[in-house]
Amino acid sequence: MQYQHISVPQNGKQITIDASGHWHIPEQPIIAFIEGDGVGQDISPVVRKIVDCAVDHVYQKQRKIHWMEVFNGEKAAQLYDGDWFPQETINAVRQFKIAIKGPLTTPLGGGFRSLNVALRHEMDLFVNMRPIKGFGVLPSPLKQPENTAITVIRDSSEDVYSGIEWQASSADAEKMLDFLCQEMGVTRLRFDTDCGIGIKNISKDGSERVMRYAIKYALRHHSESVTVVHKGNVLKFTEGAFKRWGFALAVAEFNAKPHNNGRWLLVPRDGMADLVIKEVIADNMLQQALLKPEQFDVVVTTNQNGDYLADMLTAQVGGVGIMPAANLNNEVAFFEPTHGTFNRIAGQDKANPMSSILSAVMMLRFMSWDTAAEQIEQALMATLDSGEMTFDLASSNENPITLSCSDFANRIIERLGNS
Secondary structure (H helix, E strand, O other): OOOOOOOOOOEEOOOOOOOOOOEEOOOEEEEEEEEEOOOOHHHHHHHHHHHHHHHHHOOOOOOOOOOEOOOOHHHHHHHHHOOOOOOOHHHHHHHHHHEEEEEOOOOOOOOOOHHHHHHHOOOOOOEEEEEEEEEOOOOOOOOOEEEHHEEEEEEEEOOHHOOOOEEEOHHHHHHHHHHHHHHOOOOOOOOOOOOOOOEEEOHHHHHHHHHHHHHHHHHHOOOOOOEEEEEOOOOOHHHHHHHHHHHHHHHHOOOOEOOOOOEEEEOOOOOOOEEEEEEEHHHHHHHHHHHHHOOOEEEOHHHHHHOOOOOOOHHHOOHHHHHHEEEEEEEEEEEEEOOOOOHHHHOOOOOOHHHHHHHHHHHHHHHOOHHHHHHHHHHHHHHHHHOOOHHHHHHOOOEEOOOHHHHHHHHHHHHOOOO
């Protein structure tokens, strides 16, 4: 495929997926990246440098990532005559399978599409994954933040985010209210005038595919449990159905058997303890994840529940500045930081790159380059343990050594293989 502004590395190889759905990662893969807006100019180069050094150190030049820049946001607008998200960016990400980005400008009130919205809608990236892990040295409201190690797998295709709603007092809202009350026999509306209406959709297909992804992820990563989080005690035919369809899929496709407690399931594994499939009501999950986070491993949930849960857990272990994320389906994997562009410090070499670094760690693990991922994570933790950190983290620690973005990255590189 020919691109207008994207230059495909000549020596890199394309990632492929076979008919069975297995990803084949060559030793010299082409990985797409978007630099990002704001502090992206500070963060993205150092993240690629850390990854390159770790891969070179671990695999002794047998493996190498060939980075291919694709464009979105402000940089794209300059190249593509005001187009903030050119179509060839989607085409390139779809072709080369794996991509990582820096933070991007969020549109307010329209004007251009955000990357996440466009990718989720146009490429059906139905999984949002947030591995949330506590670091004892970082600021946290918890006494033992290191007990939190929970991977949230959140459906990204349905629920209230599908955007089916009608404004109060609009003709469409009145028509929908009339239909509900007169045709469907709804009598539980306390106020049926000046009432906004929204529809929450949860489907069997959508529930099954995110549950399937979660169980496969848990089995691949030797997780102890998968917990289905839902509000089925109130919303029985959406949230409750999400749980029922998920459990039925575990039985049908993974040979799950009933747990002794009569509520959970067990997926058998050779040479390992069974994978436990649990379920918990959403409000109880928010409480239990605060009080006893160690009882959870992989969590799979609906779109809105996942939004609340992931942000709450992130706040428990240091905030969005340090947490990674990915948007995924069975054909594309897109990794990203969870924070914004922080334009007030852009270009000053002050930004905290941890969220992007850990997103790159996620990417390497997705590629099964686990040793390189582990080396980066250990070097990062050793750097934090030494008191060396960026300004945003240093303000909450005693006797910190405050580093610039690039110096923080260099300290991590110096510790690769020595942690």
